[in-house]
Amino acid sequence: MTVVITPLALFGRWALALLAAIGRIALFAGQTVAHIVKPPFYRREFTSALLHIGYLSLPVVGMTTFFTGGALALQIFAGGARFSAEAVVPQIVAIGMVRELGPVLVGLMIAARVTSSIAAELATMRVTEQIDALVTLSTHPMKYLTVPRVLAATLVMPLLVGVGDVIGIMGGFLVGTERLGFNGATYLQNTVEFLQLNDVVTSLIKGAVFGFIAATMGCYYGLNSGLGAQGVGRATKASVVAASVLILAANFILTGVFFSI
């Protein structure tokens, strides 16, 4: 009997813990949104978050999407050649980058770069009593730390995704024209004519959602970190894992919502 019961009990406990965590995270996200609309708003912190999350992420976003766009073009060319459909490279690169790979890759890179740094920073602040100090200085940690970061990430991520989409397509374009013998003008024309406004808009919406997830997870795990250096390490790891998984899950759901009809 116990052979059956023990794993079941373990699974049950795990499931309960997971549900509790989801509940706490949802509550935290709700509170964050509520605090966005209530003053005071810390403009200086917001501007600095825009710089760190947005501008300074550009190189990594550009590199990731550029190489992926190039690789995608090579693969589609090789795969398409099996049923003599090499000519679809521009169209598939465009749709693949804009609809899926652009938002997802940029989202994951932001989870790696931004979520981790937010979580480590806030967790260190928690451990060294800086969060307590903020409170005694009549400053709400959610308003001062969470709101600027989450708002900045949500607003700037569509831009990053847009840039990522363009650079990804450019990667495909370079490979297509330099290696695969496509005519430059035709390649571009095929891309532009094939893409619909709908594709671009959903890409940017995904970006905003992923940005919100990435920053919120960093703040949640940072502010709720355990004590000591180990607490900081755990919080950072948990935040990146949670952000990545949630981004992929959200991507699946959003893709279903946008393109199933």
Add this chain to the structure above:
Amino acid sequence: MITLTDIHKSFGSKQVLRGVDLHIPRGESMVIIGGSGTGKSVTLKCVLGLVTPDQGRIEVDGQNAARAERDTFLARFGMLFQGGALFDSMPVWQNVAFRLLRGSLKRPRAEAREIAVEKLRRVGLSPDVADLFPAELSGGMQKRVGLARAIAAEPEIIFFDEPTTGLDPIMAGVINELIREIVVEMGVTAMTITHDMSSVRAIADKVAMLHDGVIKWSGPVADMDASGDPYLDQFIHGRAEGPIASVR
């Protein structure tokens, strides 16, 4: 002005406070002494609401601290944390002037900076320190920056958690004098935690000794030496033998 009644607090199975009763009248300087790990810092954090007591009541000016409007309540306090708790993302002067740069006490940056430099001078730090980052300072300097931050907005009530630990004897003397001055001249109500008995004598109007989760002894600083309390005697003379176990 501040009254703690029957405060209990446990962390997990560890009972830290088991019924603390303490009263600090307005304009007085109360010093809390007690062994390491007895819950002195936790007591201060309970008053500020950073730690929620499991049981008991805290009143400030007759108002229940748990129900007070947080912003106006906290605006009356200044706090020096044991570890300094400086914001390492901003330079020293912005740490000191934190309250003066935002919120209800906000004023022009140049003015806030001037006040910060003046407060730094009062804790014995030169103006060059103002533009350094906390990580570039020594431990004792960080402590003093924390002290300057606690007094910067001129609050009515100030808590000092070990203000002189890590300072050289001369600097410790300067800080003791500063705290005394703040209490006498500005009428501040102060609560100080310290292990340094010369500091106790320099700062305190009243002394309270925390042991085993309760206030074992409290009274005016002048009565401290003739208290006849074996716990207090052992503590102020730093004896290894006595009722307080040396392994805790």
